[in-house]
Amino acid sequence: MTHATKAIYKLLLSDFVKISKVSVDDMLYDEHDIARTMEKIEVIDFHQTMEVNGIRFWCYTAGHVLGAAMFMVDIAGMRVLYTGDYSCEEDRHLRAAEMPRFSPDVCIIESTYGVQIHQPRIMRERRFTDTVAQTVSQGGKVLIPAFALGRAQELLLILDEYWEAHPELQHIPIYYASPLAKKCMAVYQTYINAMNERIQKQFEVSNPFDFKHIQPLKNIDEFDDIGPAVVMASPGGLQSGLSRQLFDIWCQDKKNSCVIPGYVVEGTPAKAIMNEPKEVTLLSGLVVPLNMRVHYISFSAHADFTQTSAFLHELRPPNIILVHGEANEMGRLKAKLTTQFAEQNVKILSPKNCQTVEMFFKGEKIAKAVGRLAEKPAKEGDIVSGLLVRKGFTYQLMAPDDLHSFTQLSTGSVMQRQSVPYKGTFIVLRHRLQQMYEQVEAVAKADSPILKVHGNLTITHEGADQVILQWVSDPISDMVADSVVAMILKLDSQSMFAVGGERSKETRLEKNEIKIVHSLLVSLFGDVTLDEKQQTLTVNVDGTVATVDHVKKGIECKDENLKERIKVALRRIQTALYPLDA
Template sequence: MAKTNFQGRVFMTHPTKAIYKWLIQDSVRVGNTSSSSQQAPLYTEADHLSTFSQIEAIDYHTTHTISSIRITPYPAGHVLGAAMFLIEIAGLKILFTGDYSREDDRHLISAEVPKGVKIDVLITESTYGIASHVPRLEREAALMKSITGILHRGGRVLMPVFALGRAQELLLILDEYWARHSEFQKVPIYYASNLARKCMVVYQTYVGAMNDNIKRLFRERMAEAELAGNVGKGGPWDFKFIRSLKNLDRFDDVGGCVMLASPGMLQNGVSRELLERWAPDPRNGVIITGYSVEGTLAKQIMNEPDSIPAIMTRGSGAGGRGRGPVAGGEAEKAMIPRRCTVQEFSFAAHVDGQENREFIEEVAAPVVILVHGEQHNMMRLKSKLLSLNVDKREKTKVFSPKNCEELKIPFKADKTAKVVGKLAQLPPPSSTSITEDNTQLITGVLVQNDFKMSLMAPEDLREYAGLTTTTITCKQRLSLSAAGIELVKWALEGMFGSVEVMFEELRQNGEPKTNGTGADDTEISDDQEIAHDEVDRPSTILLVMGCVLVRCHKNGDVELEWEGNMLNDGIADAVMAVLFTVESSPVAVKRSSSKHSHVHDSGLSKRNPHTSVSIAERLERVLMFLESQFGHSITPIERPKIGKQEPKTAAADVDTVMASPSTGEDEDIADLEAQELARLHRLGVPVPGVEIRVDKHVAKVWLETLEVESSYSLLRDRVRVVIERAVETVAPLWTGRKGIMG
């Protein structure tokens, strides 16, 4: 945080933040006493103090959201305040355990599996691989037997420990054993770690973050202290038989004792100095209780070497008391004989192989990533987990990446949008009523917030999404020197199909203006255009594609107005392209040219042929598409479909007869069919439908509604696609969206 450009937020549990204050200070102090004079410290005490205020303390089982990422801490059971983190990103749930323990010890809450949460990725430690720990009670009994054995022979017990975690557990074990065995109460127990002594205040403060055993002990001790009148010494961490040793200068090294000293790896510090002092005496013993890293003296001494290098003791002889790091050349030569006994009892706060496998199976994540372990142990655990896939229907993917190796794992997840606001008032169809032909289409604005999606109407954006909408109205003006409203309308119809006349300006006296030919301007005719400067042209508004307004003013100016968006902008560009060429294109010149100074019927169509295609013509073009796809297997259907029908066009005569088979049993079917055929002919439909036969499969297309019927779904779908494309092709842009009959 101090040496990088990191600007994010930092979260720690309350005990971890309190321990951090002392832990980093001790790390700075140890780093400054390093024997390497050329190695600069990674950080200073000033760096440490500057970062403390940036840390946010949080509690277990509380969820926090940072930039749409949700994190929830859970107890890890490694040390006081240790946490596993459940991280949720876009619906993907990742559980990162860090170091964790599932063992029920004397003071820590064991790691727990998040309840009711489906984990997608589990990132877990693999410290012990597949090795198994000795059961806790057996391990504690063996430890006390070893300690008392060393004391019985008059020796001293050295237990290298880390300042936090297992040291506190071992202190509870020793204090409890000494309380039950009075014969050892005269033997002193020390813990020589300034950091452990400082952090003991944190342990006394956060008793509530520990397990039921420590809480019970706290209540019992407090009751005893109240009876004795000394409430200040009633906590479970106020030991009766254990003393804190600030430094070795005050240590009277006479007789047997039990010494817990840090660091646990014996690389330097008090534990290394006492080892060099006590190693030559065969009565003494070293008990390793934690995890030892390869390359450290704690790992090497378990092989019981004949001698160990002296780096903390000056001078020669086993009893030398001068302390301090030895110079480099001398350190290579100075060796101390090792005659003390060495034993190992694993009290490391890490899960063993069996506990780790059980935890992984309980979480049941489809992807497991192994970290924090030596390569040999990690690969053995990976092989074991992969072997368990034999009996699984869904195989677990196991990864064991090296340091700094990047993993790319694809994940597929369903995205669900919640319908809110006005759209939610539409009742959803039941699962039984949804068919291939009966689906419900809902359109709206899809809003994503914190990886959660909501579908709502645009007018609900402010209420449900906290968003405001802005409409940009675009305007464009151009001038036409000769083209009149009829020519403009005719050209626009040729490009877009139907063009709606929205408004025409009236004379001040309420009478509609005419164009000099007697024609009423409210009904624009094709021969209305007159090229005469003295004739006023009315101001007319045309609506193109339902979104672009074209205002044609008296003086020849044309103004376009539309609501700005990607689709409307494209339509407006097309409208302007038509207007720019309306006075110069050959078809426009032919349309507006006249051999006479007066106006009469030129024989031209009053509407653009692109918008005045008859229904029969459109059906003929659709049938051309069907013939090109299915060849000569198309035959007309002579008899109409008798049943309830609702024509999609208002062009039907008022005397249309709605045929229904329920009008009476004695009604003549032939008469009904004749009436239905007559109605279809009035609409311009030549035959009721066509039949398409492909091999043994038949599809019927009813031309009025373009409905497709077939028991063979593949043929039915293919015919539908052909008809949809045909309608889009033969119909104008604007009316093509409404259907072949519109």
């Protein structure tokens, strides 16, 4: 929320706790709950962009009350404008609602006044001041039931300015009877920079909210009910409080007036007296005649139909969702907007409370090349490879070395190391490797004989009976390493057969074959148990067990995927041990 909203938020909620007449157990929240929410509030300036989990949002001036904001939410390029309560008309202290620079995909907009049209502001102000002046000039009293925030400050500015211009009225007192309004006035005096230019220029001379002709009234006991007076009191609906107390006292006198200055909710006493009934029921239950004059002069800072229609025509959203309105007014507004936008293929919805609205949008996913990949512009048909990095709903394509420059990520590598039994000579091993691979180099100045295959795989001869393979893991190097292991094992078995002559060659192979298979399966699957007596091998992968019958060449396993992997591995081992040219 905005800074001004946060300040007002605490005052409003704290006031509710103080005036609540329910038991502690029935209260929705207390001062401790308010303090905890204050800690969680993050404030935002107008036009400041914030991002949460990849969702970007920023806000515009709404013109409803001090600090009111319309929010634009951007989710993967799909934009939604939520107006909340807004007004496109600049008044004495607030700016008008801003118009975003681009059209959103969805506009969720209030429909409080439906198709109603407000009187021009100048005419409303004249009616208001004329009504007040005429009533007090005839010795009557004026009651203005208003909410503590928003329109109260606007009306007080109008009254103070009018009294300043009419010295003949300055002996008649004006009161605003709302402790909350008095507290909110301090917020208004603090956030002058959030108001319009008129107020800001006036503030350079004097504080416009330091009223000359208006004074606060704490309670009815402090009020001297003698002679004409103007009292602005809360609540605006006349349900209870000081506004209702004064109404009950003044409603039978025809010299008095009640000015309803804005929108009132159905079912409230303020809404009922707008129809000017002959009688009203007091809080005491007594039914009395309603003789005071009732005037409805709307200063409500909600958009009327003219403002709503103009706002949507300039904004041009393809989808409009109407909220915050009485069902009948909302229905009439939907019908009229549907007629106006008939040729523009605009979808207009007016969902009921708690009704879900689903909309589907197809957006293009665009990856932006950055860093080294962006140094040379790619031409059509070029193949560009790199790391595709997603942050929120944006994509970037970059070289692995640029990862730390454009993200908070860093590259890593896996170094593989494997020991393979080999009793042959290193010269023979080098000769066979050079026959199979193009890039085989001997590393000079090494303590032990070392060969490098394809620049990544190093083979070190350690001791008389083993070689060590070491490489940085990647798909190609892993394949090379697998083939080298198979070749070394084949060379090792041939060297063992040569020791016993031609007769022992086949018997040694048969005798050692299961051990060789066991060794290779261990390198591939990890947990492999050899039972030489039963001539079986048991493979355990994450609790899934497979049994290999070495004699019958059968595999028993409930997991078909693991069974297929073992079958492929055994086929490759068999090919390495018994090549076609062997």
